[in-house]
Amino acid sequence: MLPFAGRSMLLVDDDLRLLESTRDLLEFQGFTIQTARNFQEAQKRLAESTFDLILTDLRLDEGCGLEILKAAQGLQPDCCRLAMSGYATARLEVLALEAGAHQVLHKPLDDQFLTSTFDVLLRGRRTVQGDRQETSLARCGPLHSARWTPKPEKSSGRDGGWFGSGSKMREVFELIDRVADSKASILITGEPGTGKSKLARTVHGLSDRRGGPFVEVACGAIPEALLESELFGHTAGAFTGAIHSKLGKFQYAQGGTLFLDEIATASAAMQVRLLRVLQERSFEALGSNETVRTDARMIFATNEDLEQAVSAGRFRQDLFYRIHVVPIALPPLRERLEDVGELADGFLAQACQEFDRHVEGFSPGAYRAMKQYPWPGNVRELENTIQRAVLVCLGQIIQTEDIERLLTKPFSGFPSSGFPSSGFPSAHRALDIESESSHGRAAAWSEQYKDLDEALGIPEKAILLGALRAHGWNRNATAQRLGINRTTLYKKMKRLGIECTN
Structure with a gap:
């Protein structure tokens, strides 16, 4: 037949x-x-x-x-x-x-x-039964109809209530609906704490590859000398210490999804190898002449401006076009404050279950306080704040003062003028160069600086030192409070010459 x-x-x-x-x-x-x-x-x-x-x-x-x-x-x-x-x-x-x-x-x-x-x-393909206008499946097409029936399955793919259902996130998920089942590369961009890794897992979970593996690699957390072996594998004797052969992440991701986080940190040599994989869907392990085919779907993420990195010569333009097929920009939480209440309720339920506490909810004032705060650490900071509120709350309702107490404690490294009388950090004041220069502070431009990066490094270093001291040089706690991941903090400390004090 x-x-x-x-x-x-x-x-x-x-x-x-x-x-x-x-x-x-x-x-x-x-x-x-x-x-x-x-x-x-x-x-x-x-x-x-x-x-x-x-x-x-x-x-x-x-x-x-x-x-x-x-x-x-x-x-x-x-x-x-x-x-x-x-x-x-x-x-x-x-x-x-x-x-x-x-x-x-x-x-x-x-x-x-x-x-x-x-x-x-x-x-x-699966035939949609019933009235299409009562289901929302008509816009999703056949692959999505198989995945989204019944309708509640649509929300079940989303990770733990991290995203909300406001208008900005609906736009994100409408795009994901269309591209989840394709092999097209996806580039997720967004500030630290917005949930790029969780969104990558969500794309995988909503795709026809959800039965396959999801393999995540934080490129910035792996030394450059080891990253190539980690991704492509190696044979025994390929380099000093390679006693046994090892499969790479590309092989483990066969039939599934490979997620490369912090792609902007990839070296020039690694960028060349990744470009070849994207173009030819093949590679060789270190020390091997055997070509391996891969069908892994690739998702990339970064919190840096890759177009700027291309202009600066730090990132290959041809690789950028290869990974930028489907760009998904995760908006910062301050731009979608409509989601704060929904997210807070979800995090409250999770925290109560995790810590075995019984807290019924938030007071109206607590909701208002959360919606007025700019959340520089984004959703990760909100989740952390709710967890701490559950632990310190004395009653069954989290009050306004419980939230404000957790949000308004400044780092010793921040200038006191950075906080308005309300106690919340200003959403619009990070570095006011013109104002600072009139007072002769470090943020002012001077011809002694080599470039903008060097000039910005001085206040950035002061802020990081203040944050580290405020948290007793606990890098996990510092990174969490700053709303960045620990790897990013390590890289900033190394770049700025900050050595950890015991």
């Missing part, structure tokens, strides 16, 4: 020779094929017939493949939608995914890869 017998497809391409050859190949596999060469013909086919799968070129002489994807999503939300292009830029791929494509293929198309892709898509 033919592998795709009984399946129907709409094939759209303005190149007549390629259209006919692809049609012949797919009909030989059992597909019933209808073809179109422009948007008008495709729209007519969509209105007249039902298809299991649509494959459209993105660039057409008449019309646009993006419009065909949108029309297919509206007219036939249950069909699998694929786009193809020989000239697709990263931006065009993102637009295609946002228009409803489940995957973007690159010409020239490999016959075996094409049929295997169809097989995966169609096996994941």
Whole structure:
């Protein structure tokens, strides 16, 4: 029996020779094929017939493949939608995914890869039953309908209430809905404490790879000399101390997701190796001549501005374009204060269970205090604050003073003028260069500085020293209070020449 017998497809391409050859190949596999060469013909086919799968070129002489994807999503939300292009830029791929494509293929198309892709898509396809307008599945397409039925499964993929359901996070998850099942690389950006690692796990959990492994590597936490072995593995004798062969994280992530955090810290040599893996989906372990293929989906994260790093020559431009296919920006908590109450309630329930305490909730004043605070440490700081509030609360309701007491204690390294009379740190005052320079303070510019980084290093060092002293040089506690991870604190201490005092 033919592998795709009984399946129907709409094939759209303005190149007549390629259209006919692809049609012949797919009909030989059992597909019933209808073809179109422009948007008008495709729209007519969509209105007249039902298809299991649509494959459209993105660039057409008449019309646009993006419009065909949108029309297919509206007219036939249950069909699998694929786009193809020989000239697709990263931006065009993102637009295609946002228009409803489940995957973007690159010409020239490999016959075996094409049929295997169809097989995966169609096996994941599930007919949506009932009224689509009562389910929200119509916008998700076939792969998502299999994943989101029944509707409560949509929220179950989100990590422990870390994200909230405000308008900004809804936009983030609407994009994730469209790209979770694709192989496209994802770059998650955001300030420390916004939940980049948790979001990466969420993308994996909502994808068709959720049954496979999720492997996380903090690039900044591993010495450069060991990172290559950690990622790609090594053979026995590859270097001094390599007594046994070792598999790398890429091998462990086969069939799943590999998450590389702090990607901006990768060395120039490591960037070259990662670029090759992204381009060719293959690599060699250290000390081996055997090429290993990988199908791991790759997600990257950083709290740095990679475009600025590219301009400064610290990050390869070609690698940036490879990992920047689907950018997801996690907004800081101060920009989505509407989520604070929901997040606080979730963290309260978790803390009560973890610490075996019975606290019923927050007073109205406590909610107001939390919504007025700018949360420089983002969601991680909010979670930590709620945990401490549960431990110090004397009654069953967390009061305003309980929250304010935890939020208003300044570091000894902060200038006292950095806190307004309300007790909360100003959301707009980090370094007012013009004001500081008029008083001759360290934040003022001087020609003795080599560049801006050196100038900013002086107040940054003072702040870090003050924070470390305030917490008895406990680096875990200091990093948590600053709203950064411990690895970031170590790197800053090393860069600024701060040595830990026993």
